[in-house]
Amino acid sequence: MYSIDEAFLKISPKVARDPEAMTELGRDIRSTLRRLIGVPVCVGIAETRTLAKLSNRAAKKLDVFDGVCVWPATRPEWRHRLMSSLPVSEVWGIASRLERRLVAMGISTIADLAAADPVRIRKAFNVVVMRTALELRGVPSIIAEEDRTGRKEQLIVSRSFSEKVTTRDGIRQALSIYAQQGATRLVKHHQVAKLMTVFAGTSHYSEQRSSPSVLVKLPFPTADPVELTHAAHRLLPLIEDGIRYARAGVMLTDLRLADAHQPLEMFRHAHEESGVAELIDKIQRKEGRELLGLGYGGFRPGPSWQMKRSMLTPRATTHWDELATVRA
Template sequence: MGSGSGNSSTFYRVIMSTDITLVSRQLFALVDVNNFYVSCERAFNPHLINRLVVVLSNNDGCAVARSNEVKALGVKMGTPWFQLKDLVRQHGIIALSSNYTLYGDMSDRVMTILRDFSPCVEVYSIDECFLGLQQLGKLWPTATDMGQAIRSRIHQWTSLPVCVGFGATKTLAKLANHIAKKRPEFNGVCDLAAMPSSQMDALLSVIEVGEVWGVGRRISQQLHAVGIHTVKALRDTSTAWLRARFGVVMERLVYELQGISCLALEEVSAPRKQIISSRSFGQLIYSLPELSESVASYMSSAAEKLRSQNSICHAIQVFIQTNPFREQDKQYSNCITVPLPNASSDTRLLVRAALFGLKRIYRKGYAYKKAGVILTGIDSATLYQGSLLTQYGVDEKSARLMSVLDQLNQKYARNTVSVFYVGSQKTWSMRRKIMSPCYTTKWSDVPIAHAF
């Protein structure tokens, strides 16, 4: 694990005895795009800059992204759109439907830029990325210089604003990013690894403990109950006491706050053991054919995700439900698990199984609001032990066909080629009446520049 003084060796032995693994010392950076969805919209529509903007969730239900101007009005994440009508009239808030195609493509562009700064990259979410830095290199004398270079390049190439936090651990890098966002004096970059201890103590003593990565609302309330209100107070609490009271996860978190890295950079995401694809419908659905279209579409999407991680599944689940908030309607919900004759990732087999299950649980006379599919029993396709009997959807012909299907849909848009006919009306589709164009992924939506 490392060498050093006698105290250091003793410390490492204690850590190992508590089921915590130390990570080799390095510098971590967390890059986070500010107000990501709103910033993506502003990148292609300058009229939205400095305006009050919210991006709405599926079916334009609630606010999932807010500009700083909207946050200043006290609008919380997840506020239902219908509750904002008065504020909209009073302040002229602009609402947009979620454009996930645009956001995903812009996220890919940001992550590609970050790989130029470090080969060690963990994409944590659509708008966040950890970098592992063994050394800064000759171009940047300090981490702050590197952080400003990252901000400058991302803004120049994508028009997206980012903040960068540096720390000796991932938890400290995440906290540094929070500080960079909230305190203008850092100009978007905070390096806790190079900060004098007195300054760091002063900062951590005024940051609420709930801002620590991994401390949720419930844990935050429990910490408050025992007198731990700030990040500094948590960092300075006995790890043995915290382990006895809250478990090893909290002990590991405090070691991270103390600058002792316990969380490694996950450069390769672990394959998911369960894949879910579901949506609420844009309007109520009554007929089996329309439900079948939606379930087939969701299963096609789930199968593509399954193949992207080189996996196969042994069973699928299908579920449908009415709207529990419409008390005037009859209520019904049901799900069914359908075992596959053999494990596969072939969309044809998975869609057939899903429609088989849907017919078993469908009931006439109900207004359905949501449907979905779940892939379970997921294994690696390369490690799967085949059978001597005839199997469907696992041979070389199936693999080639699915590969071509995925390539065509990735190149020409999803459902360009499908195994189930989807009607042109798509009454079950999400309601997104105020969605911006797909500026970067659809030729007809590419902005046109006029030269005079």
Template sequence: MIGLVDCNSFYVSCERVFQPRLRGRPVGVMSNNDGCVIALSTELKALGIKMGTPAFELQHQIRRGQIHLLSSNYELYGDMSARVQDVLQEFSAGVEPYSIDEMFVRFDGLESAQMLEHARQLHDRVRQYTGIPVCVGVAPTRTLAKLANRAAKKIAAYQGVCVLQSDSRETQVLLKKIELGDVWGVGRRLVERLAVMGIKSAWDLAQANPKEIRRRFSVTLERTALELRGIPCIEMNDFHEPRQRIMTSRSFGKLTDNLDEIREALRQHGQRGAEKLRSQGSLARAVYVFLKTNPFREDLPQYSPGAVVELSRPTDDSREVLRAAGHALERIYRPHYLYQKGGVMLLDLIAADRQQLSLLDTPQTDAERQRSATVMSVMDELNQRMGRGTVKLGTPSPGAAWHLRCANLTQRYTTRWDELLVARTK
């Protein structure tokens, strides 16, 4: 059996752990630059506010104190996610992260009679140790576990925990009620094509001929159909596979044509991309840099260039990545354009332990490579221990245009010494 633990309104819940005054109130978290709402509490949804609603449309409700919108605090959310995962690892046979707020959990070695009790214990321990409310769905397959989790969240009678057996009456009733669009991996276009065949519910797909599904659609959908029958077919190995390219980009806080500020922004993106490169044990052979103006500002001239710079050798050294990104920027930058966004993409990635060395390499080259690895390792260790950005290449200018708008950013309570929660007595 495998479980799926899903944190409820995760971003909002992280904020509420440290700000109890927000509990029971309509709260939302905004996207980068405070652009639109990307996370909503149940109370905010009840007011009819939808995901993606532009923040400026809600200013009148904010001023009246009817709702509370906060800036994204990703450093806090990432650390709280790691804490939830630590709790799950302590009380389970293994954890497979699926996203920042969802984790698959192994329930190996437990008898069926123990499953519900253990799932409830997991549900309670995460809330007790981290303050984050979760729902737990347990089933023989990952696809059924997803549906069990959905039932635990939507059906009050489950009280946040749902355990399904593949051959139970309860599972059959649930599958008949679930529409195809709510099944993991079944998109809107597939729903339309399956409807032509008379397949309209999760139960219909489970009863369909798997070979026919594979012939007319794909092996992926065949596996989904088998998983709905309780036959495990989907593993999470792909989650752990190294990415083939690494993109780091973000919109600027405001439009700018200042070359120095744009260079600073790309420097931050390049360093972050190199960190991700090292964390997955890869090397990059090329660096792609792009800039974009605002396509919705028809009153402004438009220019969205990009350039690729090939590296002299595969590397994960931030300094070499930034040097290449700087050359690319020099090639594409044009004055008198107001840029809205810039980014750095690392291309043609290979595994660090499989790189093919050149016949022209010398002992000096090997020594340089070793020194590079040592410097980068020390930087990563310090940033991991002391907080991201403790050691960086180049000092960003305060107040530069590329800095994000974060007018309602809360403290990074768990990762910054100077932002720890302070208890005061009257």
């Protein structure tokens, strides 16, 4: 998975040697997804990820491909004409600021970047742009580990309250719940965080405006709900009773893969070693999110400020008990 609506698939060498087989594969993907979940998709197949993205764009924009573009099956002159007609900003990973610098070097189209000297590109920019130029030539240079596959650069848990929160204890409960939800998401993505930003705020139209926030540097990268909850409470000294707060939240940044960072023994906590985050997540997924929480995040009955969900659209494609009912 690359994003919410994109994925890279690696096809077998046998299929990759046969343009007709690749086209048939693309059509099968399109028809299967349309039949099973009703979502129209386009498929681009090429030797590299960058060319696959370009092929997908062609499949989406040009009716002649009918949603499936197999780059090796197209004529070389057509490929050159297409790449010469598209600005370099259409290349995956080339933003507007980078485009301006490339244009200043005389590289204004995709064809120009593909023909550029890779060594010159690396000296002028960096190895990432050089690899993009190589990929446009059909040389695989972006390996799977370098994709942003399932990795988040930041994680935010924040909600507007259904009714204003006017006490420090109310904000404490909200931050406890949000910190524990953040821990659950980190565990899901096999990540840990080193920085936490905690914030709260009144309505933009409130007479008493207040937007306290604090940046907490965690002692070590962690996904432990106890540590994250303690960190979130660092905002509480800035919270004033009587102020009508409309929202609060936590933002986790400096995210890293969990397996890549093991703290020294002196920094480890027993509750983190016991897998508290994984245990809470497993129980909540099985029995319901409202069943279990740590400290203030586990107080029952649930807080009155939580978002109202009585008018929530049924989740007919993901929950058995909310399947659509058809009446004759």
